Every structure is written in C-alpha cells, then in structure tokens.
Amino acid sequence: MSMNDSFATIWETLQQCNRVAITLHYTPDGDSLGACTAMKHILEQEGCRVTLVSGDTLGGDLAQLPAAADVDFAYDFSDLHLAEYDAIVALDSGNIPLLSAKQKDAFVLPEDVMVVNIDHHESNPFYGTYNYIDASQSSTCDILVACFQQLELPISHAIAERLFLGIVTDTGLFKWGCDLAASLSHAGTLMHLYPQDIQQHVIHPLFLQTPLQRKRFQQIVLRNLQTHEATNTVYSVITQQEWEACGLNESEARGAVHEIADIAEYDIAFTLLEVSDGIKGSLRCQSKTYDVSQIAEQLNGGGHVAAAGFRLQSMQMETAIQQVLDAIEAVIQH
Numbered sequence: 001m002s003m004n005d006s007f008a009t010i011w012e013t014l015q016q017c018n019r020v021a022i023t024l025h026y027t028p029d030g031d032s033l034g035a036c037t038a039m040k041h042i043l044e045q046e047g048c049r050v051t052l053v054s055g056d057t058l059g060g061d062l063a064q065l066p067a068a069a070d071v072d073f074a075y076d077f078s079d080l081h082l083a084e085y086d087a088i089v090a091l092d093s094g095n096i097p098l099l100s101a102k103q104k105d106a107f108v109l110p111e112d113v114m115v116v117n118i119d120h121h122e123s124n125p126f127y128g129t130y131n132y133i134d135a136s137q138s139s140t141c142d143i144l145v146a147c148f149q150q151l152e153l154p155i156s157h158a159i160a161e162r163l164f165l166g167i168v169t170d171t172g173l174f175k176w177g178c179d180l181a182a183s184l185s186h187a188g189t190l191m192h193l194y195p196q197d198i199q200q201h202v203i204h205p206l207f208l209q210t211p212l213q214r215k216r217f218q219q220i221v222l223r224n225l226q227t228h229e230a231t232n233t234v235y236s237v238i239t240q241q242e243w244e245a246c247g248l249n250e251s252e253a254r255g256a257v258h259e260i261a262d263i264a265e266y267d268i269a270f271t272l273l274e275v276s277d278g279i280k281g282s283l284r285c286q287s288k289t290y291d292v293s294q295i296a297e298q299l300n301g302g303g304h305v306a307a308a309g310f311r312l313q314s315m316q317m318e319t320a321i322q323q324v325l326d327a328i329e330a331v332i333q334h
C-alpha cells in the first residue's frame, strides 16, 4: 500500500529547490490551472524560480482569468530539459501521460529528477518521489489549502484567487464533490481573506457571464441528444466540425457533458466528442447510483464515482457508442 508523505516533508524538500518545473495537465481544467499557478506563486514567495508551461490551450472562460497569464503556453512539458530542474511538481495529474499534451502515452519522466506528486484522483499510482494523494478531497486546490494552512504559509490575494478557482470549478460551484464540507470551509477561508478579488476575478467571469458561442454549442449538444432506455442512459455525440464551428477548443467542448448530466429521468450521461486523434468520452452519474469510473476503466479511462473520462481510437462513431453502452451494461448489471 502506497503511503503519503507529510506536507512538512514535501515542503522542506521544495524549499531546497532553486528551479522547479510545473505543467498544466493535458486538457487543463480550472483545478489544474488553479493548483499549478497557486504552487508557482507560493514557491516564488520562497525565492524559487518556477517554469510553468502548458502544451495545451485553456478553454475561453479560463483563458481570460488573471491566472492564465502565469502560464507559458509556448512549451509542452516534453520540450523542457527536465533533468536540469531540481524538482518537478505534478498537480491534479492522475497519471504521467497527462503531463505532456504533445507526447501523451509516449511521455516518460527523467529518472534523475525529483518528482512531487499532489493529486486527488483515486487512480493516481503514486508516481512521484514524494506523493500526497487524497481522493477524499473534491479538488487538488482543496489539498493545497489544507497544506498551506498547516504550514502557515502566507496566502496572497493572487494565491487565494487561484486556489478558489480550483475548488469552485471542480465542485461546479459547490454542487458536487467528495467532501463539500471541506471545500466550503476552504473556500470560506479564502473568501474571508479577499472577498472582492475572488468575486471580481473568479466568480463573476466564470459564473455570471456566458459567451454567445457557448450558448450555440449548448444548443447543438441538446439537439444531438439520444436516450438508451435499457441502461437508463442519455448521451450526445458531437463532431469536430460541430464544436469547431462554435469557435471552441477541445477543453471547452469537453464541458458538453454538463449540459446533459442533470436530466432527471436518466442515471447515466455521456458525451462522445470527435477530436483530432480519436474520440474523447465523458461520463457522469450525478446520483452516484453507479460508479462511472468502473465504466471508464473498461474503456481504458478512469476518474471518480460521479465523473469519469476515457479516450477511444479513431473508429466509426456507431461502434464507439456501442462500446460505451456495452461497458455501461456490464457495470450496471453487477
């Protein structure tokens, strides 16, 4: 059984580093952006030089946030000479391929560099030299709040905004999450410190404004809706042409599943998104009647009870739909 290192051990180690490399994970979300940029700021407060890159672009809603300006999008993690760094900090990245948008499964970490792995994904195989994996937390930013609080590190407004971003996006504005009480408590602590900054730089742009192109995309997702009564499943398939025509990138289009996950009459929802190198699937079971991570695992993916994802090779869409329905059937009949 793999064991977590203590926050104190991890922090002592990081404090001795002069140069640290961090990357957003492939198809970055708000928790990835929030955790990586908060870690960058906290390390910089210690005088550490941090290189934070992303080989993948952010969705438009995240790209407009101040935190996005902390990231160098010109480099993929695999472009960096990682052996030259004192440490790599992997955040919100359940496996190593997620660290390189360019190389994905072909990406390997250099053997001689220290890796700090902090994450909340159950499936994380403790690939770091130092690890802190807590699947009971709703977001990686929840773990970082607990860590920074325990170590009594100074939380600037920039750090508070970034941590709040990860918590609020991974919980869907406190609608879901493994430990909502902890998330609300962490968010409350941050909000108490900098209410104006968080309201203005996170909540307003993310939750009180929707670009027209997003509304157009929602229209397509609902228009393409299908139901499968035998598995109590609702799904929508979106072609690359359809999501690109809305001016969205892959990360943004991935949010499609949120548009159908709340349909009351169905337990399970999934979307299949045609992407350049295959098909990206997202699964939801908001009632938690079934564990969708088990369904995703059958399709070589992974995730949480209520939310999971997978990636299929290029194939006929009808074949892909049947594979997913078969996987759902296999799990719900257990």
Ligand SMILES: [Mn+2]
Binding pocket: 031, 032, 092, 120, 138, 139, 140, 170
């Ligand atoms: Mn996360």
